[in-house]
């Protein structure tokens with residue numbers, strides 16, 4: 001049996017070996033150890049593209065079907081399958097395509113594809129227990145379709161904790177916080193040399209919790225607070241037949257703009273007709289033209305890449321510009337870090353409440369030795385600041401934000417092979 005650990009993330013997937021090495025699955029990309037969790041079905045070709053290839057192909061050819069953040073749909077019973085080019089793909093099939101590619105590229109490194117896996121899962125996919133169980137069941141099925149014959153789950157923050165523990169020289173009570181693209185997971189756990197290597201680590205977990213807040217939600221807040229007015233929020237249009245009556249843009253249209261994959265669901269005839277009426281009668285025609293092109297030319301993904309790029313830049317600089325030029329959209333919108341923090345206030349408050357909730361439940365939390373922050377969104381300064389304020393700079397630790405979970409899952413997979 002050949003074992004590995006696999007972190008199937010909302011935006012990045014990574015695979016690690018039992019010694020903790022994270023394999024470079026995407027050579028020729030800036031971060032070869034991260035396999036982007038995306039799929040692209042080109043209009044004209046039979047092959048399904050995944051990872052960096054999928055992004056490249058989609059940007060070259062806007063017509064095919066691009067699927068991102070599949071992990072976010074795993075818990076949703078209303079999302080069972082989708083039609084692509086006349087074929088039905090269940091959500092398990094979509095995830096399996098990604099997991100199989102990752103497994104096979106690991107096989108190319110190892111000489112043989114791994115068949116046993118410790119697969120990460122969020123502490124909480126979603127608060128409803130049935131939906132949470134559905135998500136795990138689907139993920140297991142996908143791993144089996146992808147060719148794994150032994151599948152074990154480990155919650156992602158415990159995995160991150162194991163990566164942190166590998167470097168510890170004395171025992172600690174640690175709060176591990178993983179801020180991903182889709183979820184944030186928190187675990188309070190006892191770690192250290194005296195426990196390392198124990199098969200069952202559940203007794204070491206003091207408590208854990210999670211919330212559906214991640215980088216995708218921060219991107220949505222930038223869209224809401226900075227960009228919606230550029231796409232007609234606040235404008236009015238005139239309804240045919242009612243010569244005096246002016247109406248605001250329907251809320252349901254604006255709500256769909258906060259998330260690019262939702263945006264593709266309003267690209268339909270009824271929206272097109274509504275947009276055409278608005279184009280004729282709007283008091284902000286340039287903004288409605290931009291909205292029309294954003295929706296009808298399917299530019300949501302590209303726009304959100306620009307938003308994400310600005311957000312990432314704001315982690316190291318005080319100002320960033322959201323730059324986006326396509327069709328009749330001309331955006332060059334500066335944003336300061338302070339503005340981003342104001343826009344993210346509700347998310348930051350929720351993260352803080354979630355953390356306080358966990359601490360309040362466990363009296364041991366008063367003796368926390370260290371706080372280990374990981375996941376791409378832990379690089380947002382305001383997120384880090386929450387923990388620095390609460391625990392003091394000296395107790396806050398970080399390591400590789402993108403690979404700790406995979407590394408820990410890999411280390412845990414050593415148990416599978418004994």
Ligand SMILES: Nc1ncnc2c1ncn2[C@@H]1O[C@H](COP(=O)(O)OP(=O)(O)OP(=O)(O)O)[C@@H](O)[C@H]1O
Pocket residue numbers: 008009010011012013071179180181182183184214215216308311312313315374375376377378379380401402
């Ligand atoms: N420098 C940065 N500053 C702020 N956010 C960042 C930075 N770099 C990456 N991100 C964000 O981090 C997120 C990806 O992080 P990560 O790879 O940990 O998520 P994931 O594991 O795919 O998601 P999840 O764990 O929720 O399933 C994205 O939302 C991305 O925009």
Ligand SMILES: [Mg+2]
Pocket residue numbers: 007009010156178180181375405
């Ligand atoms: Mg993750």
